[in-house]
Amino acid sequence: MIDLLIRGGQVVTPEGVGAWDVGVDGERIVAVAAAGMLPAESTRVIDATGKLVIPGGIDPHVHTGWPIPARDGSMTVSAGPGQVSAAALCGGTTTLADFAIWEPGMSLAQAIAKKQEVWREGYTDYALHVMLQGAVPHEVIAQMPEAISAGFPSFKIFTTDVRPQGKGRMIRLGHLWAIMEASSRHGGILSIHAEDDDLVMYMYERLEREGRTDIAHMPLVHSIMSEDIAFRRVLRLARYVEGAAVYLVHVSSKAGTDAVAEARADGLPVYAETLHHYATFT
Template identity: 35%
Template sequence: MDSYDLVIANGVCVTAADVAPCDVAVKGEKIVLLAPSGSLAGAATKRLIDAEGGYVMPGGIDCHVHLEEPSLFGQGSSADSFESGTRSAVAGGNTTVVAFAPQQKHLDSVLAALADAHALARGNCYCDYGFHTLVANPSPTALSEFPRLAGGEGVTSLKVYMTYAALQLRDDEILSVLLAARRSRLLTMIHAENGDALAWLTDRLEAAHLFAPRYHAHAHAPALESEATHRAIALSALLAGTPILLVHVSEPAAARRIREAQAAGQPVFAETCPQYLFLTRDDLDRPGFEGAKCVCAPPPRTRADQAALWRGLRDGTFAVLSSDHCAFRYDDAAAGKKTSVSPAHPVGRFRHIPNGLPGVETRLPLAFAARKLPPTRFVEVSSTNAAKLYGLYPRKGSMIPGVSDADLVVWYPAGALGEFALTNDMLHHDADYTPYEGRTLDNWPRYTILRGQVVWDRDGGGIVGEKGFGKFLKRERSSLHGIWETVEEEGPFDLEAL
């Protein structure tokens, strides 16, 4: 009989395609065998995990995570380093994250920004990781570096913003990025809000002395997101259907426009995030400054909007559920949310509240407890589609013997934990709060396994992996729905002539 390094017996394996009782055998860093449930319980192995009927799934892949970024807006800096952010990730069932390498507007090179991000992450990560470049200055130098990103650097995606003075690109600049990205087969992620209208609304609200956190939702009106989404899709279509991904979609009208583009055959993809499924704009209206804990962009919307977004996750409008983890400490006047508080503004100025929420550790448990997605769809939006979309499949996001890394999350059997309240002291990030404090859950990742090694054992020490075990992942181009194989080269004009 073969011997293994790890066997997970008596589990119910869930992939994006199937649910089946199976045992899993691991040798080295790979899954090597899926066998009928219970058949490997007596196998020769260095370690046996009895899943006791719990789900066994591919490890979570969170491809929208902000860690240890420079202060891009003059106020606030990330609460989480690569060490604390990836520690939090594995405690929440994630085996891979993709973070950002942000180019600042006054710099020409995106490769220099990538080198800076590598220096911060190298040797400090508990899970595997990759990078997206964040393009704030599409200079000739930056655009000329795109082929190297896609080639030797293994960075096959980038992000642009349609808002924020420190990051906002005009439409002509976005077109230049899209064209260069198309030629290098880079997927372009877009933060779609109308920055000019947002700035105008913010100025008008402040002129009326409306400064509290609740007015953040007024400034980031839903129409600003749906308009910018429509415009991003139009710019993509202008360049013969260049693939784009709309990030952190919060608004049903934007989701409908995305769905229309998808139905018309455009390679338009989208993600949503837990904050739009579990928070509402009422959370920004908590007493005093408390609403700042839920300030992110776009902001949470309404309960009816939540229902529409869940439908989008079920019907495929949204390919991925990401966290957009961007943690700032709340009770921190030097680098956190309270940098916006002053004697003149005791409840802060919403325009200066650092935008972002912690969420990499709570993404999977919140969505799992909601029971609004079939198990296969849960795996698809939390792991498999991310692997395909960002060039990691089938090494990641799957359970194919001999092919897939042994990246797994093992849940408790149904009912084993009972109901419990989520509290920040359960979590492993470096933020001093969670916006989901007190929410009722009934399960949590029992084990997180990265390349065959148990890195999270909730009952046996918690974090048991080592800092630095996480590896940088060089990614291939996106394979979701064969977007680069089917994208047309023809357009309303000769792209090669541009």
């Protein structure tokens, strides 16, 4: 059954680009066929002549309503799901993966429900990573299987506080090990922002002392060396946890890419994402 037919355009698929027709049933693409092969009777038809027809993009890493601490101690918050998802649709992105932030005193289910409520204003499909932080209590780690079963199998981890302001996000190696074990046993995956916190915080202090606080010096803080050391530490830990799936974010250097490639060559379920400015701002 087809209730929407898109025809006349250049259709982009994993196999290539061609002059095909696309059949949609409800919210699912159910057919891609040669031009004229799908029935148009009693079907809504969109004429895409002269246009590209591309599946909706999936952005696996967005931060809506994200707290951003400033150097003076103040706090700003990034735009909410309504604004972010509307902007995403303008660029052809139809699914966003955001973060449900767990905080001390909350259950994982409460963190998820809190973020789901905010997403009522969103326009796109969405998914949620569950962000853990700090010294995560054993009883919260024990809730991970329930979250995975409920459809939230990915957990965000920071191995650094990222900046001197707003500390508390970093998860140390012992807790990371426990979280990784719980995740691997139940089919989860860890989305890890991996940097060496000692190096990051030392460089913030040093550059502040030297008066070099312009954004141009950011690569000296969030450095190739820090990425290399942290990636390899995380991936070495993953070798000790059978089936540990790891998704490394913000890959910004050849050193990080090499670490991921070596792990994948050894058959580990390791994945990575980058950002476009890492490929252009060098």
